[in-house]
Amino acid sequence: MGETRHQYIPALRFGWLTGLYDPVIRWTMREDLFKPRLVEQVRMQPGHRVLDLGCGTATLTIQLKQYQPHAMVVGLDGDPVVLARAREKAAEAGVNIVFDQGMAYQLPYPDQSFDRIVASLLLHHLTLGDKRRALAETFRVLKSGGELHIADFGKPHTVFMACLSFIVRWLEEAYEHVKGMVPELIREAGFAQVEETGRFTTAFGTLVLIRAVKP
Ligand SMILES: C[S@@+](CC[C@H](N)C(=O)[O-])C[C@H]1O[C@@H](n2cnc3c(N)ncnc32)[C@H](O)[C@@H]1O
Secondary structure, three states, X not given: OOOOOOOOOOOOOOHHHHHHHHHHHHHHOOHHHHHHHHHHHHOOOOOOEEEEEOOOOOHHHHHHHHHOOOOEXXXXXXXXXXXXXXXXXXXXXXXXXXXXXXXXXXXXXXXXXXXXXXXXXXXXXXXXXXXXXHHHHHHHHEEEEEEXXXXXXXXXXXXXXXXXXXXXXXXXXXXXXXXXXXXXXXXXXOOEEEEEEEEXXXXXXXXXXXXXXXX
C-alpha cells in the first residue's frame, strides 16, 4: 500500500468555505443540468456496487441512490467535515448510503469491488501525480467490464471559457484539464473506450462528462 498520506483540497479550496459549497455549486456549475445527465450515463443496475469518489456533500451520491434504490451506493471523501454534511443530507433524503473517509489515491477497498465509479469535480483537486494514483486505484477496485464516469473541467471550447478557466487553474490543480489531457491520463491507467459524452458551459470554464471502461 506504500506510505499513508492525508492531503486533500477541501470542496471550495478553503475549509472555512465548505458550508457555502452547495449554493455556490448550484449557482455557478449548472449542477441541475450536469448531475442528472451524469446519473443517467452511469446506467446502474439493481445489485450494482457504485462508488462516488470525492462525494463532497453528497448531492450526486443521493441522486445515484434515488435513481437506482437497489444498487449499493458508497460515498468516499477525504474531508470529515464535508462527510458530516453528506450524512445529514442522506438522512434528510431518507436514503441508505455508506460514507467512508479515505483518500482517492489510496482507496480502502479490495480489488474488483465496484461495478461503477463516479468522480464529479474531484480530479481537479489532485496534483498530476495524485490524479495518476487515483486513476490507478479506480482501475484496481473496479470489476472487469466496470465503468468510470467523470464530470470535471475540460479543454475550453470558447475563448470566453478559456478566460474563465484561469480562475480554477490559479486556485486548483486544473492544468491538465484545461490542456485536454484527462482522457489520455485515463487511458494511461488502463481504461478503454474513453469518450467525452457531454460538455457544459459554467462560470469557471468548460465542464466535460467522460465515460471509460475497465477491459
Ligand atoms: C469540488 S468537491 C466535489 C464534490 C462532489 N463530488 C460534487 O460533485 O459536488 C471535491 C471533493 O473532493 C474531496 N477531495 C479532494 N481531494 C481528495 C482526495 N485526495 N481524496 C478524497 N477526497 C478528496 C474534497 O474534500 C471535496 O469534498
